[in-house]
Amino acid sequence: MSKRKGGEIIASGLVKEGIDHVFGICGHGNIGLLDCLYEVRDKVRLVSPRHEQTAVHMADGYFRVSHRPAATLTSTGPGSANQIMGLAVAQTDSSAVLSITANVPTSQFNRGPFQELNQHNQADFNNVVRPVVKRSFQPTRVEMLPLAIRQACSTMTTGRPGPVNLDIPYNLFQESAEVADEPVGSSFGQRRSGASGEDVNTVADWLLAAERPVIFVGHGVALSEAGRELTALAHRLSVPVISSPNGMGTIDMKDPLSLGFIGRNGAYQANQAGRHADLVLAVGVRFDDRSASSWIPGYSWNFPTTRLVHVDLDHAEIGRNYRPDLGILADARAFLRQILAEMDRRSVGQGGRLAGWQAQIAGWRAEWEAYLAPNWGQHSTPISPWRIVEDCLKVLPEDAILSLDSGVHHNWYMQYWQARRPQSMLNTWGYSGMGFGPSSILGAKLAAPDRVCVSVCGDGGFTMVPHVLCTAVEYDIPVVWVVWNNFAWGAIRDLQYAYFDGREYGTGFYQGENREPYNPDFAVWARAAGVAGFTVTRSEDFAATLEEAIRLNRPALIDVHVDANIRPPGTGSWELPPLKPKEPVFGKPWRP
Incomplete structure (x- = not known):
C-alpha cells in the first residue's frame, strides 16, 4: 500500500500497461492529470492535436498499425463530446482505444456546475459515450482507480478489440489515497480461443470435399496477425481468398489466389467467385451491406444455397446477417493453425487442387482485366x-x-x-x-x-x-x-x-x-x-x-x-431502401 495521487496512479498505470502515447487536448478539467503525465514524459509521449476527434483517429491509426493501444485525454464537457464520432469509427472497426475523459468534481455532482450533464443522472457523460465504446467506467474515489484501469485495459483488448472509456471526476487527479497496485490488465494477443476438435474435423472435411470453395477474410485476420497462416492454408488447398477492406493485405493482393474486394465496388472475379462458390469459409469478417451487395441473393453471395462456415471472436457477428451451417467462436489465427494442423494429420499435400475452379476464376479475371485495360496508362x-x-x-x-x-x-x-x-x-x-x-x-x-x-x-x-x-x-x-x-x-x-x-x-x-x-x-x-x-x-x-x-x-x-464525372464500374449492388438498387455495370447477378 502506498499513498498516491489519482493522477500518479493513472500515469503509472499507462506505463505498466505498455501505453506509450497519449493523444490529448488540455482543459481545466485535466490539468491535474497533465501535471502527473509530465513526470512520465520519458515513457509516455503526449501528442496534442487541435481537435478531439482527430485525437481519437490518431489513436485508432496507431493501434491498427502497431496493435498497441494508445490513450486519448480530454477535458470535461465539449472536449469529451467531440470524441464521439471517432470512438464510433474505432468501435465499428474494432480498434482498441483508451479514452480518458474528465468530468466535474464529485463534490459538485448534480449541482449543475460548469459543463455537467445532469438531466437524468449526475455527471452523466457515461450515457453519452456508452453506445460507441465497449464499456464506460466512472470511478468516483481514488481507491477505485487501479481496478478501473486494469478492467478498462482488459476490456478493450480482450476478445474483439474496441474503445473503452474511463470517465474520471477531475478532483481525483490531485486527491490522494492509500492504494495497492493491480496486475496488468491488457491481454491483447495472449488469449486466443480455438475451435473444438469436432468442428475442426468438420471444416476440414467440407474444405476437402468442396469443388468451388472460397475464403472470405476481414479485420479479425489482421487483428490476430494471421496473415501467414491464411496464406499457407490458401496455397495448401488452392482456395481463393476474398477480402473485406480491413482484411486487405492479410494475403498479398498480388498473389494469384487473392481475388480482391467483393460487393458493389468489388472486383468482378471476387463477386463471381462469391456467387458461384459451394463453400464459403468466412474468418474474422462481417457480412455488412457493402460487402454483401445489401444481402440481395445472386449479386455477391448465394446463401443459404452456398454452405457457410463463419468463424469470429464476436458471437454477435455469427449469424447476424446469414445463418451459418457451422458457426465457430474462435480467434482467427488459432483456428487457421488448427486447420493447418489437421491437414498435416491427414497428409494433405501442397497445392495442385481445384484445377477447374481455378480455371473458371482465371477466366473471370481475364474478362475483368480486358474490360479495364483501356482505362490504364491514359493522360487526360x-x-x-x-x-x-x-x-x-x-x-x-x-x-x-x-x-x-x-x-x-x-x-x-x-x-x-x-x-x-x-x-x-x-x-x-x-x-x-x-x-x-x-x-x-x-x-x-x-x-x-x-x-x-x-x-x-x-x-x-x-x-x-x-x-x-x-x-x-x-x-x-x-x-x-x-x-x-x-x-x-x-x-x-x-x-x-x-x-x-x-x-x-x-x-x-x-x-x-x-x-x-x-x-x-x-x-x-x-x-x-x-x-x-x-x-x-x-x-x-x-x-x-x-x-x-x-x-x-x-x-x-x-x-x-480529379475528374468528378468518371465513376468506378459497379460489379455488385448496394441498396438504399426503398429505392430500387442499380444493376452492375459489369457482370450480371447469378443464382443457382
Whole structure:
C-alpha cells in the first residue's frame, strides 16, 4: 500500500500497461492529470492535436498499425463530446482505444456546475459515450482507480478489440489515497480461443470435399496477425481468398489466389467467385451491406444455397446477417493453425487442387482485366481517377501505409488497390466517418516512423479536419496527404445523378451566381501551416510530384484536381431502401 495521487496512479498505470502515447487536448478539467503525465514524459509521449476527434483517429491509426493501444485525454464537457464520432469509427472497426475523459468534481455532482450533464443522472457523460465504446467506467474515489484501469485495459483488448472509456471526476487527479497496485490488465494477443476438435474435423472435411470453395477474410485476420497462416492454408488447398477492406493485405493482393474486394465496388472475379462458390469459409469478417451487395441473393453471395462456415471472436457477428451451417467462436489465427494442423494429420499435400475452379476464376479475371485495360496508362484533363490509383500503385513502396477517408475516392481504392502487407491499409469502414483518413495517418506514422505513410482523402473530408496540418508540423510527422479534389461531395452527388434524374442539390462546391466550382487553394493552405504544398492539374505531373513529396521526408500535401464525372464500374449492388438498387455495370447477378 502506498499513498498516491489519482493522477500518479493513472500515469503509472499507462506505463505498466505498455501505453506509450497519449493523444490529448488540455482543459481545466485535466490539468491535474497533465501535471502527473509530465513526470512520465520519458515513457509516455503526449501528442496534442487541435481537435478531439482527430485525437481519437490518431489513436485508432496507431493501434491498427502497431496493435498497441494508445490513450486519448480530454477535458470535461465539449472536449469529451467531440470524441464521439471517432470512438464510433474505432468501435465499428474494432480498434482498441483508451479514452480518458474528465468530468466535474464529485463534490459538485448534480449541482449543475460548469459543463455537467445532469438531466437524468449526475455527471452523466457515461450515457453519452456508452453506445460507441465497449464499456464506460466512472470511478468516483481514488481507491477505485487501479481496478478501473486494469478492467478498462482488459476490456478493450480482450476478445474483439474496441474503445473503452474511463470517465474520471477531475478532483481525483490531485486527491490522494492509500492504494495497492493491480496486475496488468491488457491481454491483447495472449488469449486466443480455438475451435473444438469436432468442428475442426468438420471444416476440414467440407474444405476437402468442396469443388468451388472460397475464403472470405476481414479485420479479425489482421487483428490476430494471421496473415501467414491464411496464406499457407490458401496455397495448401488452392482456395481463393476474398477480402473485406480491413482484411486487405492479410494475403498479398498480388498473389494469384487473392481475388480482391467483393460487393458493389468489388472486383468482378471476387463477386463471381462469391456467387458461384459451394463453400464459403468466412474468418474474422462481417457480412455488412457493402460487402454483401445489401444481402440481395445472386449479386455477391448465394446463401443459404452456398454452405457457410463463419468463424469470429464476436458471437454477435455469427449469424447476424446469414445463418451459418457451422458457426465457430474462435480467434482467427488459432483456428487457421488448427486447420493447418489437421491437414498435416491427414497428409494433405501442397497445392495442385481445384484445377477447374481455378480455371473458371482465371477466366473471370481475364474478362475483368480486358474490360479495364483501356482505362490504364491514359493522360487526360481533368485528371482521371484511374491515373491517380495507377500512379500510387507505381510510386508507393511495398510497405507503404495508406489511409483512406469516406468518399468516392475510397470506392476506387477498394476496387483497384493491391495491399501487399497486413496493417497497411486503413479504412473507415463500419461507421465511415469523414476526417478519419487525414487524421489516422498521423497515428500510423508515429507507430511506423520508418514507413511511407500517405493519406488519400476527399476535398470534403479534408476540410473537416484541416488542423491536421498543424499537428504534423508541431510534432514533425512526415506524412503525405493527397487531396482528391473534385469540387463536390462526389459520392453523394453520384447517388443524386443515379436515383434522381441528375438533380444535383447541396452536393457541389460552388461560388457566386455563375456557380463556378470552388474550393480553397489547398496547397497554399498547407504552406501557410508550414507544410510543403503542391497543386497538380496535369495527369503527367502527379507521379513525379508524389515521388517528390515522399522524398522530402517532411509533412506534404498534394492538391490533385480529379475528374468528378468518371465513376468506378459497379460489379455488385448496394441498396438504399426503398429505392430500387442499380444493376452492375459489369457482370450480371447469378443464382443457382
